[in-house]
Amino acid sequence: MAEVIAGGNLIITLYLIHFGFSLLAAELRNLRWSVLAITLQSLFLASILATFANIAANPSLYLWSLTALITKVMLIPYLLWLYIRQLPTAETRPWLGTIPSVAVMLLLVVFIYSFLHTNVEFIAPSLEAAVEPARSNLALSLTVCSLGLWVLLVRRDAAKAVIGLVLLENGVHLSLVTLAPTLPETTLIGIVTNVIITVWLLLYLAGRIFRTLGTTDTALLSELKR
């Protein structure tokens, strides 16, 4: 029972750290730092997976955290780092400054946690999803997803958009843990390879755009009107 409780607040702390790093990845203007932040965030994602494995006594989750470790912590940051070298380090000025976006994010966190704690059955399909660690995990995944969307929405820089997309995918990956623990690994690998290829293509495209346009500001990519 103890380690359950211990495990319990271990999970909560991991959640908080994970959320902290994703917020950092979103806000840091220097691309290299935000890549570092995203790698750390993925690392903590893998650790969350591991802790969940021993809480729910579901050995396959260990495999999940291993795959997450390989792909999300090594492959994607390598790709990001490979292409960010060609792009300017400073990110183009986003539409909203850091303070307002952080405020919106916190507001969002409060709203999602309060909403999920009151009527979790609205979104949680099965019973074990409604139990404590799974519920807050669900809440966390939803917040990280919305954070990702927020970055995509507010940030003008192409590379930053990729990071936003990665944030979104991590959020969904988190929700997979609670909602679909019995999913076979091959499907998970399928999803993750998809994410990798998307990131790789987007970064290659961002590089080519930077070479022709001279800037990575996607807001300027608005020739095709009407």
Place this chain on the structure above:
Amino acid sequence: MMENLREVTSVLPILVFVVPVGAALLIFALGRMHRIFREALALLGLAVTFAISLVISGRVLSGELLTAWNGNLYVDGLSALMEVLGSALGIVIVLYATKYLPNHQIGLPLSPWRHTYFYGLLVLFMGTLNWTCATNSLIWMWVSLEATTLTSAFLVTFYWQRESMEAGYKYLLLISVGVTLALLGCVLIYAAAIPLLPGENLLHLTEIGNVARLMPESVVLVACAMFVAGFGTKAGLIPFHAWLPDAHAEAPVPVSALLSGIVIKIGAYALARTVTIFAPYYEAVVIFVAILASVSMVIGIVMALVQDDLKRLLAYSSVSQIAYVIEGLGLGTYLGIYGGLFHLVNHTIVKALLFLCAGALMYAAGSRKISELGTVAKKMPVTTFCFFVGALAIGGLPPFNCFMSKLTLFFALADREILWAAIIGIVTGMVTVACFVWAAFRIFWRKPAPTPNPQIAAKSVPFLMQVSMLVLALACILLGVFPQVLYPMLNAATDSILRILGAG
């Protein structure tokens, strides 16, 4: 309903997507050596795939359901239909592209590598398409759907000009974001269904129907919203259609024919596999899909009316036409699904025809702007004829194929007491006719534009491109006059969907 259905395990479902992938790899490897290699390989790959899909549909029609990998790959009427349609369109497009790509004006002289990766990606895309239709698991279907986007992304940015890169970027980004939301929906449905299906860890599409009614209602509605949003982005319904006009306008014509022909249809296929299952049990879903479809119909064609760029006009009209298909599929009744699938096939043929004509116009006149294309009718008789057949067909006039499918749709709507949708459908039909006939009139018959475009018909349209256009035009007329030719295939597809619903 075909009762005597036997589950038969066979290697065909695997072959149908392995062959194109193999061919694609071969093309990537050998393509650069000589032009013949890549075109012949592409044609060969697609021809073999087409043959396999014909064999599959033959077996499906005779009452067998092909499965492989103990149920993970599962080919029924609907998937057979999509495979046949996809590979057939693929062949026509490759035939067209062999003549179109090498010698048309736009873009810098294309390096052999550029050609090889075009054919390679095209065949690879066909592979992922067949994989989407063949998979039986919800999550794997999502993965393969995402794969089709990835393979077609670099087809859109083929010219690597400023505009095509922008279109490609938007195409990739918007569809990835949209389809990720659909993944959320899949996860929710997966989580809700698994406890009800003991011993099942990979949610098969066929089993969803049995538990459709037992899932908690709020979860189902949220999941349906996610599905409609996600797969709607892929299909191009109104609020999510932003990528469609740019991708169609900037991609080379064979790719836009592919986009309009098959890519948005995969979105519709995914919706058929997911949302249609919940239609009979949740009236709200049916009404919602009807509302969304009607909105996209009207706004799509209204936007098409005023376009000066011919390909953007065709893109917007795709938004409006795919809405007919999704409205049909969303009804969940036999007639609705039959009409939806029938219109899906018809629209693929008609829209591919119109895009190929637009390509011929660009090939000869070198410009896409309707204002710059003055009286080209006399110099390009075949293209004029084909464009008019397409214009009249998409408008839904009787001797052509869309008339029958739209009418079936209207009867299905009337049958389901959603008369307002039928009326909106008819009005949109009229506006479509007006829009296309006006555009055709401006292009083909109007006196030359004030700024006469010098290279008008500088080059005559090569024979192979005309043949592919004529084949599609002939298909339009034949399907219009003998609609029951498609009946067995469409009936099998509709039965396959209804069997999944019925099981529930």
Place this chain on the structure above:
Amino acid sequence: MSFVIGIGILNLFIALGLAPLFEGVARKLKALVHSRIGPPLIQPYYDLLKLLGKEDIQPQGMYFARVVPWICFATVATAALFVPMGTDRAPLGAAGDAILFIYIVTLVAVCLIMTAAASENPFAFIGASREMMLQLTVEPVLVIALITAALNARSFGIGDMANWYYFKGPSISMLLATIFLFLALQAQVGKLPFDMAEAESEIVGGLFIEQSGPKYALLRWTLMAKQIIFASLFVQVFIPWPRIEILVLDILIHLAKVLGLVLLIGLIDVVNPRLRIDQAVKYYLVLVFFSLGAVAFAVIGA
């Protein structure tokens, strides 16, 4: 069958034979009014015989122009066969022959206009257009009068109308119809206030400017016969009263009534100046409008 032929010959005799006589009487009356002696009563016969001998001038190449006068004469004679003169049934008329009569009379007018048009002479064209306009405005009055009678008698037969009117006695709708038809009679027979079609002084003989010799004789004869046909229709349907069942006496009474009517027409013809065609058309359109009142009364059953 024999009855039809007998009455037919009788009608032809009256319409063609006696027509010049009645014309002679009318000329005699005109002369008396002008306080001169005037030609003998049978002067029209002399005119016709003289004209038959006169030289016949024809336009080159237009066979149609040569044939049309004979068609005119034939149609007028046939029209005579559709009007009961004294007897209660017209020789060729059967049930519902009122509309037949209307159209046969229209056919007569058409033939007259064709003769004028075939002769290529602009004066003849002017005459033809005037005749057509007159026909266009006067024919409705005849039609409305006959329909009033038909509605009252519940049948289109001229004989039935006469019998119904004879037995029922005067009624408002029939009286109105009689007045309006009488006013229209002047133009139907082409007598003075409305004879602008062949106005001698203005357009030199109007319709028949190009006709000469026997053709002209036939056409003059047609006009005279037309006058008798309209008069006998008017008298037969709208003034049926003194009727004795004996055939011969009825015919004589009919002739007397027709003579009285011809004299009345002649009198109006003498005292009136010729109207312009637009005045005539305006006059008759007003008349048509008012004659609708007669139909209204007939519908109500008065």
Place this chain on the structure above:
Amino acid sequence: MGPIVLLFIGFLLLVTGAMVAIATHRWRLVCSWLSFVFVLLAGGCFLYLAILVFTSGPIAMAGPLLILPGIGASLTIAIDPLSALLLLIVSIISSCTTLFSVRYTLRYQGESLVRYYPFLLFLFATIVGVVSTRDMLFFIAFWEMMTLASYALVVFERGNAVSLRAGFIYFLVTHVATACLVMAAIVLYVKTPAPHSFSFDSLSASLGAIVAANSALVHLILALFFIGFVTKAGVLPFGFWLPNAYPAAPSGATAVFAGALEKAGIYGVVRIFCELLPISHYSYVWGQVIAIFGAISIFVGTMSALTQDDSKRLMSFHAIGQIGYMLLGIGLGVFLLPINPPLATIALVAGLFHMINHSWFKPCLFLNAGSILYKTGTRDLNKVGGLLRIMPFTGATAIIASLSIAGIPPLNGFSSKLLIFESSIMSGVGSPLFIILGLVAIFISAVTLASFLKFLNSAFLGKLYAEGGIDTQKDVPLSMKIPQGVLAFLCILFGVVPLLPMRMIHSAISSILPANYSPAAGFLFGTSLPGFSLNLGQGVIGAWNPLWALLAMAILFALGFFISKAGMARTREAETWYGGREHVVEHVRYAPHSFYNPFKQIFAFTIKGIKFEGMYPRAISLPRVTMPGRLKAAFDIDHWLYYPFARGFMRLSRWFSRVHVGIPQVYILWIILGVIACIIVLFLLPAG
């Protein structure tokens, strides 16, 4: 299969004919003669089939030809006497007009024949399709194809913008009409008993059910059907497009439009209002509606024809007028259905008899106008005159056709107009409305006569004159004379022996109306072949014996001839007399536009400056006429209704497309807002 195979042979012949025409369109004469041969053979099959149906009763296909299982529509072919009437008309009109266009299309050197003969043959095929199918879906499909074919023929002369604009208006208006038909069919289809099907019987069953429930829906359905059919038939106010569209097409095609295409509209009206609609108080109401629309078209159509100087436009206005007569007859018949069976049958027979007669004299008149156009190159009557001298045969047929349309006794127009007048006046005893309509019909027949006399006098009689000069002194070639001769002969035949066609039409009417509803033909029209008598049950109300009248006229003609020859007067040729002065033809001509000047002044009332000549506003855009801007704007519908609507629509669509700003982030915002909206709407909608 039996005789029905003939229908397929005919159909096949027409389709192969069209293909052959496409193949050989380079060699104009070969293509024309081949098309004519194909049409003649097909016409022969249809004629034989029609006669077979009249002699031995309706022929139907055993099973449906083509089944659309999903929807329950199946192409069942059945020729009942009513469709046999149409087949008869189509077979004769098609052969005549194709023969006529063989030489006539030589005039159009600029235009390629590939857009004429294939569409002409396709038009015949679709009209046969329309009349022979017993299934509403295929009826509408053929109907739409018929419109397409006729549109292609209207815009045959690509060069002149007027015909393109007229064609475009024609296309849109008939398209709206077909949309009405589609909607009516859908509403009916949904109400059909359980296994929904499109066949006429199930539709009439569903209509019967709705009538029994006596809901206002019946009026909606009937109104939609009525608008759909009547727009095609060219009844005012729906047929406003007709005077522009018909003259635009080549004369051969216009003859087909007036001869066969309009009759499809009438066929539709009769099929719906007599067969599908059960006899109930609805037919009482709708009979009056049809008759009133008929009367409107009679009055406005013919009055405005009086002032026309362009020959083909004159004929088009008269086409509207004559269609009015048919509708008056049919409307009266439908009105009387619940009350008085014998008179109803007579009225319906009158309407259809006039339809057949109209199919003979109107195409003949259009072919005459075409011959004048062929010979003198102009349609304006002011520029031609006295053509009888050089075109005796065409002149003779024109005179016969004009007199028959005006309803002069020995010819066919008279017998059908006689039936219409007598039935309308006699039925008027019950309700005064039909007396007024009868009066309008009689008065307007006089106006028709006047207008055609003007046409004859200006075009054929009078001094030989052609502004554009005449190439050869001979008449139009033989291949153009024969069709006019055939049609004129038919006018005389149907005028002299009216009972034969009336028996055919009576069998058609009684086959549609409920069994033994209408009394036998013998009882109604008498048995003696030469003439017919109208027997209403309570005694004969009308009789007409054309043979006796003709006999009398022949005898009296001989009498007149002998009298005139009796005088043995010498004959001399002489120049026409113009007051003895030197003359030039132009000064001496009496131009047709001044023909009815006084009449025009009377009828040319002006509403605050807008000149109305005979009910139809003369071309409003008169430059010289100074008129208050406000009123001119009021009348110019284009400015205050169509253009603003179009501009507004374009502004709306431009605003919509401007929503695409191009910035990717905005599109992502759309997706997010879209998802949220989806969730909210799904939860708001009434669940399950």
